[in-house]
Amino acid sequence: MIILRVALDVPLPKLFDYRSEDATRADIGYRVLVPFGKRRLVGVIWDIATKSKVADSRLRPVEKILRDVAPLPREWLALVEFCSGYYHGPLGEVVAAALPPRLRAAKPVPIPPRDYVLTPAGGDALAGTPPRQRRSRALLSRLAQGRASESPSSRSGPSRVLSTCTS
Secondary structure, three states: OEEEEEEOOOOOOOOEEEEEOOOOHHHOOOEEEEEEOOEEEEEEEEEEEOOOOOOHHHOEEOOEEEOOOOOOOHHHHHHHHHHHHHHOOOHHHHHHHHOOHHHHOOOOOOOOOOEEOOOHHHHHHHHHOOOOOHHHHHHHHHHHOOOEEOOHHHOOOOOHHHHHHOO
16 A cells, blocks of 8 residues: 655644555655545645555545646755745645645646747748758748647647757
């Protein structure tokens, strides 16, 4: 059984343990929807453990790991943990205060699709691009054919197409 240590926006200076069957260490930093008393709260997965101080029968299951946006970076988690210790505030409250309002809710974050078009300057660049720059020519030629959309699954960072075509 996998134990998730979750930071929740409650005035208690501790992490809360929940069980999950499909979580991995790569899930640290993702938001998670969990039951807390009679409520359902959004928290952040802070750590993953194999044992808990709470009896297995009392551990509640995670409702959902919210993977609609990239996980919070480890540097951000370290900064929030430092702020919590420095200001003597509960970690969950500091995490909630540092998150943008949309990420505090359980609703999926809408990400509008992005479209790319070739500008007149890009057309001039295509005409002047030497043949040995195959990737740049391929990208510019594709954009010259019409509107190109970015798929939602490729939004984990800079566009792979642009980064591979400019090298």
